[in-house]
Amino acid sequence: MKCELFKQDATFxxxxxxxxxxxxxxxxxxxxxxxxxxVLNGIKQGWEIMYYENGKKSKHFC
Incomplete structure (x- = not known):
């Protein structure tokens, strides 16, 4: 699966x-x-994957 770089969402x-x-x-x-x-104090702390499964939002923490 090819991922595309996505713009930062300033609301977060x-x-x-x-x-x-x-x-x-x-x-x-x-x-x-x-x-x-x-991101905390400008340093990446971790990440999570969010996706839709059967029309419902799911989270998987990494």
């Missing part, structure tokens, strides 16, 4: 007093599969 991003990003960004989207990155 806040910045702390030092201007470093906190929150979630959409990293990839392929069909109904999304890879969401978690």
């Amino acid at each position: 991003i806040n910045h702390n007093s030092e201007g470093k990003a906190n929150g979630k960004v959409t990293i990839y989207k392929a069909g109904k599969v999304y890879v969401i990155g978690h």
Whole structure:
């Protein structure tokens, strides 16, 4: 499955007093599969895969 680079979703991003990003960004989207990155103080903390299964949203944490 080929993933396409997807734009960051600013609704999930806040910045702390030092201007470093906190929150979630959409990293990839392929069909109904999304890879969401978690960022704390500008450093990537982890990620999760979100997708639709039988019309329902599901989460898988990695």
